[in-house]
Amino acid sequence: MWMALATTIFTTMLAVASLAASTVTFVFGDSLTEVGNNNYLSYSLAKSNYPWYGVDYAGGRATGRFTNGRTIGDIISKKLGIPSPPPYLSLAQNDDALLKGVNYASGGAGILNDTGLYFIQRMSFDDQIQKFNKTKEAIKAKIGAEAAAKLCSEAIYFIGIGSNDYVNNYLQPFLADSQQYTYDEFVELLIGTLEGQLKVSNHY
Numbered sequence: 662m663w664m665a666l667a668t669t670i671f672t673t674m675l676a677v678a679s680l681a682a683s684t685v686t687f688v689f690g691d692s693l694t695e696v697g698n699n700n701y702l703s704y705s706l707a708k709s710n711y712p713w714y715g716v717d718y719a720g721g722r723a724t725g726r727f728t729n730g731r732t733i734g735d736i737i738s739k740k741l742g743i744p745s746p747p748p749y750l751s752l753a754q755n756d757d758a759l760l761k762g763v764n765y766a767s768g769g770a771g772i773l774n775d776t777g778l779y780f781i782q783r784m785s786f787d788d789q790i791q792k793f794n795k796t797k798e799a800i801k802a803k804i805g806a807e808a809a810a811k812l813c814s815e816a817i818y819f820i821g822i823g824s825n826d827y828v829n830n831y832l833q834p835f836l837a838d839s840q841q842y843t844y845d846e847f848v849e850l851l852i853g854t855l856e857g858q859l860k861v862s863n864h865y
């Protein structure tokens with residue numbers, strides 16, 4: 662049973678609000694959707710800026726994507742006819758590009774804070790949500806609270822997270838969580854935490 666629930670968690674969720682009207686996407690997640698944030702984290706061991714990555718991507722060079730080609734986020738953006746947004750950490754705090762969508766995904770990240778801790782640096786889902794809050798504040802400062810609220814409510818949100826909570830946490834016998842929780846308890850912990858995170862981010 663826990664496998665089925667786990668699959669549900671790391672199945673990518675796509676929330677689409679007024680698809681046609683909107684060209685703004687906010688992407689959250691892990692290495693499956695990262696487009697280069699970890700390149701900006703000096704001490705992160707979860708990096709993919711090596712020559713063998715990106716060989717099938719435009720330009721043929723590594724971008725920080727954990728793939729030889731495009732991420733699922735890139736592919737979905739293309740299908741929607743919109744550009745795949747840049748990594749959050751590549752943008753200035755008040756960058757105009759924030760108005761067009763941002764990618765917060767970070768390789769090694771999970772729902773839980775301590776997931777992927779041996780990568781030293783990565784942006785956990787909580788971190789990504791905080792960065793989104795900062796983005797929203799910056800957008801408000803640029804176009805006003807009302808327009809910012811409209812932009813955010815019409816945006817497309819893409820969240821793909823949860824696999825690292827198993828691969829780089831629960832399934833590692835030397836980490837505390839595998840000792841502390843049964844399978845079912847761990848699934849409950851992930852679902853409960855994710856629910857809270859989605860509620861919090863909804864209020865920004």
Ligand SMILES: *[C@@H]1O[C@H](CO)[C@@H](O)[C@H](O)[C@H]1NC(C)=O
Nearest residue numbers: 772773774775786787854858
């Ligand atoms: C992560 O740590 C912070 C600070 O201790 C805490 O407020 C937050 O609830 C934790 N988040 C999760 C998902 O455990």
Ligand SMILES: *[C@@H]1O[C@H](CO)[C@@H](O)[C@H](O)[C@H]1NC(C)=O
Nearest residue numbers: 791793794795796798861865
């Ligand atoms: C969101 O960002 C604003 C501005 O930086 C800050 O005042 C507020 O406390 C943040 N909210 C949370 C829940 O972090």
